[in-house]
Amino acid sequence: MATWARDHVEHGCRSPSGACEADTCAPGVCDEGWAEPLCECADTNRDGPHCKQEAQILTFNGFQGIEMHLSKLPDQSEAESLVLRFQTLQKHCSLFESASAISTAPDKFGLEIKDGRVMLFYNFGHKTWNVSTKPQISDGSWHTLRVLRRSRRLEVKVDDTSLVYNISDEATMLDSDYICIGNLGKSPDILYKDSHASYLKVPESDAFVGRLSQFYINGLNVMSLVRTLPEFRNSHDHLRKIKEPEASIINAWKDNIGVSASAAENDADDILEFPIQFGDNGGLLEYVLDPQKRCTTLAFFMKTRSTTGVIFTLLASSGDFIHLELVSGMLSIRYNIDIIRGQSTARNAGYVNNTSWHKLKFGICMAQTLLLTMTVNEIKHEAPSTNISINRPVLFTRLLLGGPPDKPVAYQPQNQLENQQNYYGCLATISVSQSSNEGEADNVSEPINPLRFFKSLHNVDAGCHLRGDVWEEDTAATCRPGVCGFGGRCVQQLKTYFCDCSMSGFTGPVCTDVATTVTFSESERGCAVLEFNPLRNTTKDAIAFGIQTKHREPVVLLHITSHSNSLDFLRIEMTNFRKRSVLRLTYNMGSGIQVLQDSSTDLADGNFHVIRVVRSMSTAKL
Secondary structure (H helix, E strand, O other): OHHHHOOOOOOOOOOOOOHHHHOOOOOOEEEOOOOOOEEEOOOOOEEOOOOOEEOOOEEEEOOOEEEEEOOOOOEEEOEEEEEEEEEEOOOOEEEEEEEOOOEOOOOEEEEEEEOOEEEEEEEOOOOEEEEEOOOOOOOOOEEEEEEEEEOOEEEEEEOOEEEEEEOOOOOOOEEEOEEEEEOOOOOOOOOOOEEEHHHOOOOOOOEOEEEEEEEEEOOEEHHHHHHHHHHHHHOOOHHHOOOHHHHHHHHHHOOOEEEOOEEOOOOOOOOOOOOEEEOOOOOEEEEEOOOOOOEEEEEEEEEEOOOOEEEEEEEEOOOOEEEEEEEOOEEEEEEEEOOEEEEEEOHHHOOOOOOOOEEEEEEEEEOOOEEEEEEEOOEEEOOOOOOOOOOOOOOEEEEEEOOOOOOOOOOOOOOOOOOOOEOOEEEEEEEEEEEOOHHHOOOOOOOOOHHHHOOEEEOEEEOOOEEOOEEHHHOOOOOOOOOOOOOOEEEEEOOEEEEEOOOOOEEOOOOOEEOOOOOOOOOOOOOOOOOOOOOOOEOEEEEEEEEOOOOOOOEEEEEEEOOOOOOOEEEEEEEEEOOEEEEEEEEEOOOOEEEEEEOOOOOOOOOOEEEEEEEEOOEEEO
């Protein structure tokens, strides 16, 4: 080696090249490289080799995020590097998480915002260790966060403030198989079609609402990857436009990253927080109001193309109501309180069913008189005089978003609220505030996450898919029902998507191609054996495969046994049941032997059948 290197190694140290003297990386930071300058852009909203390119800025509305799958089984690491540059006004939220969705270990590396400061926490399998940074970051300005861990040494830097810690834990190995920023849900079903608050597990904190311009994980530029993916997928000869090293990285990650965040066009625009969409079959979301508060203020953004529909209803136990509805594309207030009945259309606000976002603020105060106020896009609508004495107290107890009550209301005259059409469109940045006096009635509280405060909901989805003059699902770059065949899962990315066919039994771009096929003959029965190495304890398993047979004898299709002395096992078999060959699942995950059987399908009819099994803890779904 020394002989070979004799002509390539010299005494002394090479002189600086001077490449950083001409603002090569401005506005970034330049570092002298061996052959060329090295530019650090993480403290700016710039990207590229010399920080001259505008960085990709993504907007997160509380239901959006970036999720990356690292491996099928948890990776183990003793070192992590994370760089985030973000902008937010949130005082409390979940920001980042790296953990394992399938491992039994509680390992986790996460970031949260608490009281306007970044809190970092680690768990290596025993206890959670956390530390809070000092700088306030919930001021709407751009901030850069750097986290660097090497074994027990942890360095955290927020802008210009840097702190070094020693993690007080004997373990140093982190198990993880995914990383996520923004919405940390492990399932795309954020809101259920029909739910009651008592049956739905409410998240401990809201997900991130804000903007992101830099995201590096272990040296990987995630934002550059996200920006280049659409061009890589849609170009037949992407190597002409994308350099080979970058193309190799994109090809390795293209099917392991999901992006539901939106491209930000202007970081000065309002972020429409926690948007929800009401279905065309009648969506409804209910909040409980404090009847002791005389004044209620409701503010939100709305988007629709419908000409009619009840947007919200304020309802009292006595049957009195106030609701806002669309009449020929215009906003109209209708009320029935004691002896007061009336309707007023905000004609000065114009038509609001043009699929653009419109800002609304609605206020009501109940004392001896009725006081109504409404502002649409900063244009105030003066309702007709309601200075009429109310003979009895009116206490509003329910707020219904999306329509009138779905059940008859006591004390309500026939057809006052019945047979009213529901709202078909979106609401976002919903704020509900109550006060006891008129002086505080104009105050608007922070927007709320509908998932955290509703009493019940029906036919409501998270997010809004109405853009411009067409529904988002009409575009070729957006996931939509049926785009992936045979039960494949559509995964959204920035301006593109792909089909995850792992649970479909098929393969190909849209899960319609025949996957690898193995034939088992009756005369030469075979068996394929797969051993997991290294061994892993898992809490979740997903199994999918397809079969086609006319053989009716009972047979084991798949058998999974546990290592060591555990009695855990999972067996999928075909068994006889009333002249049919049906599917049976038998398993033991520590709570005794469980059996599931699907007797509705004859597997030995010669047709192709896809079998799916999803196991979570000690429960399974066939």
